Amino acid sequence: MTKAKRPNILWFCTDQQRYDTIHALGNPHINTPNLDKLVEEGVSFTHAFCQSPICTPSRASFLTGRYPANVRGCMNGNEEWGEGAPLVTALLAESGYDCGLSGKFHLAGASGREEPRPKNDGYRVFHWSHDPEDRFPSGHAYADWLAAQGYSLRDLREDPASIPPELHQTTWCTDRAIEFLSEKRRRGPWLMSVNVFDPHAPFDPPQEYRDRYDSSKMPAPLFRETDLTTQPEIPGDFQNVSRPPEEFNAREVTAAYYAMIELIDENVGRLLEALDETGQRENTVIIFTSDHGEMLGDHGLLLKGCRFYEGLVRVPLIISWPGHFPPHEERESGENPEAVGSESEQVDTAEASKDSALDDDSPAPAGFVSNALVELVDIAPTLLELAGLPVPLRMQGRSLLPILRGERPPDLHRDFVRCEFYQALNPEVPGREQYEGSYATMYRDARHKIVVYHGHEHGELYDLENDPGEFDNLWNDPDHAELRFDLMRRNFDALAYSIDPGPPQVTPF
Numbered sequence: 314m315t316k317a318k319r320p321n322i323l324w325f326c327t328d329q330q331r332y333d334t335i336h337a338l339g340n341p342h343i344n345t346p347n348l349d350k351l352v353e354e355g356v357s358f359t360h361a362f363c364q365s366p367i368c369t370p371s372r373a374s375f376l377t378g379r380y381p382a383n384v385r386g387c388m389n390g391n392e393e394w395g396e397g398a399p400l401v402t403a404l405l406a407e408s409g410y411d412c413g414l415s416g417k418f419h420l421a422g423a424s425g426r427e428e429p430r431p432k433n434d435g436y437r438v439f440h441w442s443h444d445p446e447d448r449f450p451s452g453h454a455y456a457d458w459l460a461a462q463g464y465s466l467r468d469l470r471e472d473p474a475s476i477p478p479e480l481h482q483t484t485w486c487t488d489r490a491i492e493f494l495s496e497k498r499r500r501g502p503w504l505m506s507v508n509v510f511d512p513h514a515p516f517d518p519p520q521e522y523r524d525r526y527d528s529s530k531m532p533a534p535l536f537r538e539t540d541l542t543t544q545p546e547i548p549g550d551f552q553n554v555s556r557p558p559e560e561f562n563a564r565e566v567t568a569a570y571y572a573m574i575e576l577i578d579e580n581v582g583r584l585l586e587a588l589d590e591t592g593q594r595e596n597t598v599i600i601f602t603s604d605h606g607e608m609l610g611d612h613g614l615l616l617k618g619c620r621f622y623e624g625l626v627r628v629p630l631i632i633s634w635p636g637h638f639p640p641h642e643e644r645e646s647g648e649n650p651e652a653v654g655s656e657s658e659q660v661d662t663a664e665a666s667k668d669s670a671l672d673d674d675s676p677a678p679a680g681f682v683s684n685a686l687v688e689l690v691d692i693a694p695t696l697l698e699l700a701g702l703p704v705p706l707r708m709q710g711r712s713l714l715p716i717l718r719g720e721r722p723p724d725l726h727r728d729f730v731r732c733e734f735y736q737a738l739n740p741e742v743p744g745r746e747q748y749e750g751s752y753a754t755m756y757r758d759a760r761h762k763i764v765v766y767h768g769h770e771h772g773e774l775y776d777l778e779n780d781p782g783e784f785d786n787l788w789n790d791p792d793h794a795e796l797r798f799d800l801m802r803r804n805f806d807a808l809a810y811s812i813d814p815g816p817p818q819v820t821p822f
Contacts, residue, residue, distance in 0.1 A: 319700050320634065321597040322410075322504040323494070323584060327577055328368070328417060328513040329617065330603035332361070332627040334574050338682070342532055343571045344525065347582035348631065351601055353680045355633025356717050361687045362730040362757070363605045366625045367617050367737045368419050371604040371689065376400045376420070378693030378710035380733060383813045387735040390422035390742055394431045398707065401693040402504060406435030408702055409501040413438035415454075415489035416482070416508035427452030436506075440489045444510045445482035446470060455485050473517035478576060481519060483509045487580040491587045502596075502700070507584070512573035512607070514616055516566055522576050526568035534563050534610030535624075535782045543786065544612060548769040549619030550738045550748040556613050563610030570609060595636060598699060600692065603628040612783075619734045621755040621764045621773070622783050626732050630687065632695075632717060639681070639719040683716055685726035686759065707813060729758040731807055756804035763800040774800065 333340055337349035338357060364374035365381050373386025377398040381387045384397030406412045412435045421428050423443040427450075430439070442455035447467040449456065456466040459480065469476050478484055490507045511518075536558050544555035558564075581601065588594040606625040608614040617625055632638070690710035697704050698712045715721040732755035740748040752767040762783070764773040774787040774797050787793040 319410075319502045320637075321494070321502050321593060322405075322696060322699070323490070323507070323588070323597055323599045324504065325507045325581060325584070325599070325601045326417075326509075327574075327603040328508070328510050329605060329607045330512055330574065330577075330629060331606040331609060331624050332359070332629055333624070334512075334571070335629055335631075338629075342526075342530065344575050345578040347578045347585060348601065348629075350585065351581070351599060351631045351633045351680075352682075354635045355599070355631050356638050356681045356683060358630040358632075358687050358713075359682060359684050360730075361602065361628055361630035361689065362626050362732060363603075363628055363689050364731065365733050365737065366605050366619070366621060367734070368604055369421070370733065370735075370737055372419050373397075375602075375604075375689040375692050376402065378690050378704075378708035379813075380690065380709055380731065380811050382733055382735055383707075383709065383811065386420065387733070387737060388739050389737045390424060390739060392421065393429050394420040396432060399705070400431065400434055401696055402435035402506070403431075403433045404435070404697065404702065404705075405504055405700055406437075408700060410435075410700065411499055411501060411503040412436045412506070413440075413490070413493040413503070414506040414508065415440040415493075416442050416486040416506075417444070417510055418508065419443065423449075425449065438489075438493055440486075442482060442486070442510070444513070445473075454489075455482050458485060473515075474520040474523065476519055478519050478521070478579075481576065483511050483573075483576050483580055487583055490584060494584075494587060494593065495591055504696075509577060509580075511577055512570050516569040516573065518569055518572035518576060522572040523569055525575065526571050528562075528564045528568040531564040531567040531571070534558050534567075534612075535784075536563075536610065536613055537784055539784070540612045544614070546771060547620075547773065548749075548751065548766040548771055549734070549753055550751045551614065551618035551620060552616045553614060553618075558610045558613060561610070561615065566615070567609060570607065598632065598634045601629060601631040601633075602689065602692070604689075618738070619751045619753055619766075621732055621734075621753070621757075621762070623781075626755065628689070630689070630692075632713065633680075634717075638717045681723065683723040683726075685716060685724050686728070686730050686757075687713060687726050688730050691726075706817065709811065729756055729803070729807065731756060731811065754804055754808055756800060756807055758803075761796070761800060763797065763804055765801065765804055 335348050336343050336345045337352040363371045365371045367389045369389045370381035370387050373384050374381050377384050379398050385395030402412050414436045425448050440454040447470055459466050486507050486509045490505050493505050540555050588597055606628055611624050691713050694704040694708055694710045694712040698714045716723050734753045736750040738748045740750045755764045760778050762775045772788045775783045
């Protein structure tokens, strides 16, 4: 692709959004008409996995196309970005892209301080707002904007539900993005990162959005009474303990969570309208994804941490560029690919109370759906190839362009996916004394998932075809000892092969 034809890139990344939160992809309980439109116009990856179930390591990986351990980006709350690899935005900027950001960045800790930027992140425009709280003494662009409008963020946060949608951080991030993409004195292509904080806890949407969801009609989490005894046996640092979902009103949490996503969806719609109004939609690639998921009551857990259940490590990933990625009817296969594993993997309602990911009442997506195993590290090389740039030798992601263009089978990309948690919750940080600094790795193929908690005897092994809810841990099952050994070996091989061996060897003359 020549530089003259390089597309603009609109990269919308939410914070803590599960894979099963889009109406057109099977959730009848949520209203997401604009994301549904992206599904209809683009390619949706139903089995996209983050490389760490917590913010900073995940963002470090998808911004570099490398696993967290390879870029010294494993900790959530590190002092500064370790400069372990160039960011894809910097590579694009060096090639002529004009880059902007609004919202979260989080390659370094931002607890009560303005996050230090990398030496080169590639962004000309940088509207930083880690979260919508009043806890940053300086550098908080969202709070400064509110003050310029005559509002106090501190006062507004006393009752978050009463914050008007037009003053919400999600809307503010979108406003800044619209300003950026509407700039007229730009010669080359642009990239805009829209990094909203929602639907991250504390689950506080504007009241008018919350009122759209009846908590009594929300799906119940994946939960069995046995979770109360099995969860404490599983090692790993986690932010909360397993409790019966009714103790924390899980359906109420789900309603608020869905309401936050609906506000996100409406702002995606505003961006689509802005692209249409400025005549840029046909030359703009849109990526919608999230850094990791949310437990949302599954197994009696909320939030995130050192766990690797599907709701936490599997995220939405939609890539849309109408006219460039063949729609479903133009694909050689003529049919949507079969789901990874089997249909029962989507969610077995006999085993769990959540609705199926392909509910009969939900519309079938008109766009193309790929069930291939993909990773968020695959985004960076995809962007570079779209921009006509070489993919660096050390980049570990694999471009999705062959699937997007219909040049390879849509259900084949990776044989397995990986996820890492390496002391992400540093116990030396004040307030985290209860944590051990866990090390854990996940290896998941089409049917099985194994989680190794390094330094512990206990782990997790699930047959996702027969147990999509991940309730029956086969780790200590004698009948699955051979399978456990084989998957542990594969996990170890994948870990070893993911290590950066250093600079390329110089061949002596």
